[in-house]
Amino acid sequence: MAEKLLQVENLKKWFPVEGDKLFSKSTSVVKAVDDISFYIEKGETLGLVGESGCGKSTAGRVILRLIEATEGRILIENEDIRALTSKNLKQKRKDMQIVFQDPYASLNPRLKVEQILEEPMSIHLDISKKERKERVKQIMQDVGLNHAYIDRYPHEFSGGQRQRIGIARALAVNPKLIIMDEPVSALDVSVQAQVLNLIQDLQKKYGLTYLFITHNLGVVKHISNRIAVMYLGKIVEIADRDEFFDNAKHPYAQALLSAIPRPDPKLKRKRIILNGDIPSPVNPPEGCRFHTRCPYVMEECKSISPELKDTGNGHWVACHLR
Template sequence: MIKPLLKVDGLKKYFPVKKGLLARTVGHVKAVDDVSFYVNKGETLGIVGESGCGKSTTGRMLLRLLEPTEGKVEFDGKDLTSLSSGEMRKVRSDIQMVFQDPYASLNPRHTIEKILGEPLLVHGVKSAKERRRKVHEFLKVVGLNADHAKRYPHQFSGGQRQRIGIARALMTNPKLIIADEPVSALDVSIQAQVLNLMQDLQKEYNLTYIFIAHDLGVVRHISDRVGVMYLGKIVEMAESETMYANPLHPYTQALLSAVPVPDPDFEKKEILLEGDIPNPADPPTGCMFHTRCPYKMDICTTVIPQLQEMDKGHSVACHLYGEEGGNDIKNDGGVL
C-alpha cells in the first residue's frame, strides 16, 4: 500500500465566542470539526463547499498558519502538529500556499524580484546572484519575462499576479502546494489559463495539490479526488469522475444540480435547498445538514452520521445509507 504524502486525522479548529466586559467565553464556533483525509504523492485533492464551510481554515491549519485546536497532521512521515516554530519553518519549504487574492498576497512596496527572492533568502540561499537567477527562471516557467522582475505588483493584471503567486510557491521546490481558491478572483478566460499552467507544472515538477474552491466545474477540471465540506465536516469523498457521475449525499447532489451545463437542449432538475446555512456558533444537533435536507429522518436530528465507505474510494456521511435509510436514495448524473 502506498503511504500518503499527507495524512490528516481528526482535525478541529474552534474559535471562542466571548461576551461581556470580562470577555468570558460563552461558546465556540466550530469552523472545522473532526476532518480526516489523505493525499497521495502526485495527485490533486479538491475540497469544495459553500463560503464559511471551513475549507480555507483547513488549508491554513495544514501549514500551521492557524494552530489546530485538536487533531494530527502528518506530512512525509513528520507530525507537523508536534513541531516547534523553528522546525515548522524548515518544513514550509516543502509545503507552499497560493492565496485567493493575488494582489493582497503580494507586497505592493516590493519589486517582483524581491518578493520571489524572499522565500529563497529565508530558506538559506544567501547569494544574491543565485536568487536572481532562480527568480528569472521561474518567471519564465509561469509564462512571464525576466524583465518583469523589476516591476511592482500594481503593474500587472490579475492573471499575471496569480502567475507570480504560483512562481513564489515554486521557488523552494515544494512537494505539496495548497491552492486556496486560486482562480476565483480572475476572469473566466484567465481561469482556464491558470488552471492549465498548474496542471503543466504538476507534471513537470511532480507536484501534489490540495485545491480549495467553491466552483465545482473548476474542481472537476483539475482534481483526481474531491471532498465536499459542509459546516466544518467532510460529508462526501470520492474520485472526481465518480463524484460527478454518482453523488450520494443530498448536499452534493444539490450543489451539482446548480452547476450550469453549456447545452441549451439539456434539461435537468435543479434541487433548491430551503432555509439558510445554520449559525456555526449554534449548530443543529445530529446531522448538520438536516435543517435543509429533503430526506430528513428522525435519526438525523439526534445522531451525527459518520463518514463510511459505500464503494471503493467513495465515502459518505449520511443516515440514508445506513440501516435506517435503507439505501434507497435515487439520483441520475447528479440530479434527483
C-alpha cells in the first residue's frame, strides 16, 4: 500500500447562524461538513463529488486551513496542521496549494502574470530573483503558455488561459498536495478536455497528489483513481473509480450515475428520479440524511445514522441496506 499523504479524521465545520433580532445570540448552526474521514495516497487523485451545497468546497478550504475547522484532525505526512502555529503553518503552506473554480476572480487583476507567479516564490522559496525568473519561464512552458505573455494582465487572457495561470501559480512553490476546486466547470467543453489532460500530465511529471472537487461525474471518471461521494455534509460512499462506476452501492450514488448522458442514443439507462430537494444543513434530518429522498427508505433509516463501513475491496458505504 502506498504512503498516505493526506488523512482527514472526523472533520467538522459548523457555521453559526446569525440571530434575527438585536442582541440575540446564535442558537443554530449550518453543518456544512459534519464528521467526514478519508485519506489520499501519494501520487493519486481522489475525486470528491456531490450536488451543489453538499459541503465539498468547504471541505477543501478547511483542509488547507483557509477556513478553520470546528473539530477533527487534518494530517499531511502525519503532521496535524491544525496544531501548527501561524509561523509553522506559513512554512507548511508551500506543500499544499489550491486551484479555484473561477480563474478570473482568483487572480489579482492589478498584477502581471510574471508578478502573479513570482509572488508565492518570493514568500516560500529561498531562491534568487534570477532563479525565480527562470522558474517562471519553466512553469509557463509546463502549462502550455508562451513565455512572451508574462507582461500581460489576467483580463487579456481567455478563460482557459487564465485557469492555466492559476495552475501555474499553484505549481510555483513545488507543492505536494493540490486541491482542485471545480477547476474546469467554468470553461467550455473543448477547453475542459485540454485542461484536464494538462492536470494529468503535470501530476505525472511532478508526482503531485490531487483532491479533485467537482459535481461532474464524467470529469471525475476521467481523472480520478478513487471517488468519494458527499451528501449534505457527510461522505456516503468511497470506492476505486472502476468499482464505483460498475457497482455503486449507495442509493444517492446510484441516482447520480443514472443521470450521466450516454453518447449513443440507442443505449438506454434506467433514470432514478429523486423526489424533493436537499434538506437544509441548518436542520438536517435525523438518522440517515438521505432518507427523505431515498426510494428504499426503512424505519431505521429515520432514526439511526449509518456508519461508513468497508464492504470489501476498499469499497466504503454508509447505508443500512449494505
